[in-house]
Amino acid sequence: MSIDFTFSPEVEQARTHIREFLHHTVKARYAQLSANKDAQREDWSELIKELRQEAKAKGFWLPHMPQSVGGMGLGVTALAAVSAEAAKVPYGPYIMNGHAPDEGNMHTMHHFATEYQREQYLNPLLEGEIRSCFSMTEPEVAGSDPTLIQTTAIEDGDDWVINGHKWFTSGARGASFAIVIARTDPDAEIPQARNSAFIVDCDSPGFEIVRDIETMSGSHNHCEILYKDVRVSKANLLGERGGGHKLGQVRLGPARLAHCMRWLGEIEMALEMLIDRAQQRFAHGSLLSEKQSIQWMMSDSAMELYASKLMVLHAAYKIENGMEFKQEVSMAKHHVANTLWKVCDRAVQVHGALGYSKDSPLSAMLLQARWARLADGADEVHQMRIADLLMRAYNDTGSVNAGVGGLPL
Ligand SMILES: Cc1cc2nc3c(=O)[nH]c(=O)nc-3n(C[C@H](O)[C@H](O)[C@H](O)COP(=O)(O)OP(=O)(O)OC[C@H]3O[C@@H](n4cnc5c(N)ncnc54)[C@H](O)[C@@H]3O)c2cc1C
Incomplete structure (x- = not known):
């Protein structure tokens, strides 16, 4: 090797x-x-x-x-x-x-779109002429478990008729279309085969944006949407009927890692700001950078960032080489999201009141970082999957190796 x-x-x-x-x-x-x-x-x-x-x-x-x-x-x-x-x-x-979310949607459509869907939706997205959104999470049921989705799509002649209530559909205002996950086959034996994906034009009658949800870091076009008898042509079914879960998996694996890649840049920025400030700020007889407790913050951040980069690179390597990547993506997503939170928090700490103020970008970075631990798979859901795959690896092979990256050491 x-x-x-x-x-x-x-x-x-x-x-x-x-x-x-x-x-x-x-x-x-x-x-x-x-x-x-x-x-x-x-x-x-x-x-x-x-x-x-x-x-x-x-x-x-x-x-x-x-x-x-x-x-x-x-x-x-x-x-x-x-x-x-x-x-x-x-x-x-x-x-x-x-x-995001266009990047994940492009990736999904590149895998699943028909010729018509490419022409009509994917190509303008690739050209940057339009924007899109992904509409799966619902306020009434746990988003962590997509088998609970309540939005329905019912066949009617040449159309599907969609009814439901979604929220946190990022980028919905101004988007041309949404990829909507809805229940088409409530009686499917496997719960994962109950849902299908549809491409819905955002100007369709019955597509109603209720509000742009105010989050702890302000409004960022994460919308609550009602789907009231929204009609879509059968040509707008994305992927196969009952394939909504599979499509979500194809989308979320690389999309989760894509989030991690962007977070690496943000972690690096926060750490650089922490170091800059610590090397300039003087208190109690020395610069902050000369104090051991601040150096520990630096070194913990450095080690966590280094591990984050290696995890992202290894998960990316596995995807690129057609290898099984679920465990590595879950571990990377969990680790990088938590590192982002911790490093932004330390950088705020070292900046004191300035870090808490809006004079510094750190306060906004910290608030933004908070969602990383609960969206695209909450920490606990990734931990559950990681433990499950780890036990499976051990029980199948007598070794944990395949559950911890499968590295040759
Ligand atoms: C900024 C932001 C952008 C988003 N963008 C989109 C988007 O574009 N499209 C979209 O469809 N959705 C989007 N979401 C929604 C996101 O995908 C969901 O928030 C996520 O899937 C979790 O679902 P939930 O919020 O319903 O939490 P729940 O599923 O109710 O979970 C709440 C908490 O319960 C705990 N939990 C859940 N399951 C378990 C378990 N098995 N074991 C232990 N603990 C558990 C976790 O702590 C979790 O945080 C976005 C969310 C945010 C915050």
């Missing part, structure tokens, strides 16, 4: 050029507009639009997709490096058309 932690020169070059673009061109243009006191919301939208066009022209577009559909064709491990870079700049992933 060869272990090589370097990327090919092409990937390394792409990463450097993307970093250059995001950290110089994009940040400089943000700074320019921020300096203009008369700048309006529309000016920001216009700037982001221009930057997206520039990114596309430079080939920094769709980092998660294969070249055959206009993507960068990076492979999952190289994607980790690029996504972490993109996450360090506000709207970085969006500028590259690699943001």
Whole structure:
């Protein structure tokens, strides 16, 4: 076995050029507009639009997709490096058309979409002409267990008629379509075969956005939606009937890891801010950076970030090489989400009142970080799956090795 932690020169070059673009061109243009006191919301939208066009022209577009559909064709491990870079700049992933939830939806549709669905929905999404959302979670039942979904889709002639109540459909306002998970086969023997996925146009009659849910970190277009007799053509069934769960799994594995990749960038940013502040702030006779308790925060963060990077790279390697990846993605998702929370919290601590204030981006980063531990699989659900696969590995082989990454050591 060869272990090589370097990327090919092409990937390394792409990463450097993307970093250059995001950290110089994009940040400089943000700074320019921020300096203009008369700048309006529309000016920001216009700037982001221009930057997206520039990114596309430079080939920094769709980092998660294969070249055959206009993507960068990076492979999952190289994607980790690029996504972490993109996450360090506000709207970085969006500028590259690699943001959630579109990125997960593109990935899903690339697997499952029919020719018609590609033409009608996937291609405009790839071009960056439209946005989409993913509508699965419901307020009335535990989102952690999709077999409980209550939204129904019932066949009626050439259509399906959808009725239900969803919430936390991210990006719904302004999206052109939603991928909706609904129950089509309540009597299916296997609970996982009860649900199907549908592509629903957001301007369909009966698609009603109730509100943009106010979260602990403000409103971010996570919407509550009512589906009232929404009709969709049979051509809009995505994947096979009863395949909603399978589709969710295909979507969520790599999408979860894609979140982790972006979080790596955010953790690195928070740690850099922690170090900067500790090296400047003086109290009780020395700089904060000279105090052991602060150094422990640094070293704990460094070790946790290092482990996070290795876990993400290894899970990515497994996906890229067609190997079983569930255990590694679950472990990475849990570990990186918790590291993000802990490092942001430590950085706030070291910044004192400044960290708690909105003068520093850290307070917003900390509040944003909180959802990482409960969405896309809550910590406890991943722990349950990890323990289950671990016991299975041990019982099948007499060793825990296959449950802890299957590494040759
Ligand atoms: C910022 C944000 C964005 C989101 N975006 C989307 C989106 O775009 N589309 C979408 O469909 N959904 C989205 N969600 C919803 C998200 O997927 C759900 O919140 C998640 O699946 C958990 O479901 P729930 O909130 O109903 O919590 P529940 O399922 O009710 O779980 C609550 C808690 O119970 C505990 N728990 C659950 N199961 C177990 C178990 N087996 N063992 C032990 N403890 C357990 C965990 O602590 C968990 O946090 C988003 C959520 C957030 C916060």
